[in-house]
Amino acid sequence: MPIKIPKQLPAREILEEENIFVMDEDRAKNQDIRPLNILILNLMPEKEKTEAHLLRLLGNTPLQVNISFLKTATHQSKNTSPMHLEQFYTTFAQVKNRKFDGMIVTGAPVELLDFEHVDYWEELTEIMAWTKTNVTSTLHICWGAQAALFYHFGIGKYELPEKCSGIYAHEVHDRTEKLLRGFDDTFLAPHSRHTDVYKEELLKHPEVKLLSSSEEAGPFIMSANGGKQIMITGHLEYEAATLAEEYTRDRSRGLQVPMPKHYFPNDDPGREPFNKWRSHAHLLFSNWLNYYVYQETPFEWD
Structure with missing residues (x-):
């Protein structure tokens, strides 16, 4: 959480130069505590x-967070039971008149399709347009x-010669x-x-900031419009065994x-892999919730 100090304290400038987040008393008075409302559009098959x-990452912060799960109305999931979806998920039509402090849009196994050929693309564009004013x-x-x-x-995106899969170093x-x-x-x-x-295409767009990339895996973390849109091309949320499960699944097919x-x-695929990214996964989600959601969202949406 931020340090709360008097607005005119000389140390404030020093702390800000060192990239330490501070909050003055005037701002603190206007921030009553309330739960953050986070909407997750889950496009993954499982x-x-x-x-x-x-949820493991969202739940590991001092902030109270309310979660709502969103499903597409124009695509029926084949890998999740209808009962689960009916009980825990909502559709965009049911939430489009609400405001949310934060939203997560997951990955989806449709990357080899052109965007316009994804059966829920029109619905997704409507949702992304809505986030500009409602999230x-x-x-x-x-x-x-x-x-x-x-x-x-x-x-746009382009197809790789072979699947990019693994654990890569990023700068x-x-x-x-x-x-970060x-x-x-x-x-x-x-x-x-x-x-x-x-990467060259990203650099043509000054409104998009490339925050981190990998020599092997390419652009990784990007931010736009002051953090209103954040894009991450990898999967910091993955567990240690997730890539192994995907590899076994694909080979079996x-x-x-x-x-x-x-x-x-x-x-050696017979050996159990280690999780070497857990701490940065928790840190990124904590930073996002704190600096881009909690510190920026209004206490009461108009």
């Missing part, structure tokens, strides 16, 4: 696993990040960005996708996918 991945900050993950880059900024490009406060200069994160975006890089000890 929805219950994704729910656990995200304080939206976090987009993997294909969700590519969809946001295409919809908001016209930045922090902007240490003053609040989303506390990050090491280099850190590890999982990726699992068949497509990517060109006869798909010629590469073994995840830098993942299994000694590149």
Whole structure:
């Protein structure tokens, strides 16, 4: 949480130069505590696993968070029971008149399709348009990040020669960005996708800030419009065994996918992989909730 200090205290300028977040008394008086309302559009096929991945990270902060799960009305999930969806999920028509402090748009196994050929693309564009006025900050993950880059900024994706799967080293490009406060200069994160975006194309859009990238895996974390849109091309929310489960699943289906890089000890699929990104996953979600949601959202939406 931020340090609350008098507005005119000389130390304030020093602390801000050191990128330490401070809050003055005037601002503190206007911030009564209330739960944060977070909406999760879960586009992943195994929805219950994704729910656990995200809730683990969202629940590890001092903030009280109310979660709502959103499903698409124009696509029926084949891997999650209708009873589960009926009990725990809502549709956009049921929430579009509400305001949310934060939103998460997950990845989806549709990256090899053109965006316009995804059967729920029109519905998704309506939701992304709605977030501009009804959500304080939206976090987009993997294909969700590519969809946001295409919809908001016209930045397209391209197909990779082979699937990008593994644990890759990333560099922090902007240490003053609040989303990356506390990050090491280099850190590890999982990726699992068949497509990517060109770094050169991102740099043509000054409204999009490239905060972190990998020499092997490409652009990773991006922010736009003061953090109103945040795009992450990888999967910091993954558990240690998730890439192994995906690899086994794809191989059992006869798909010629590469073994995840830098993942299994000694590149032996028979050995249990380690989670080497957990701390940065918790830190990123904590930073997002604190600096981009809690500190920015109004106490009462008009």
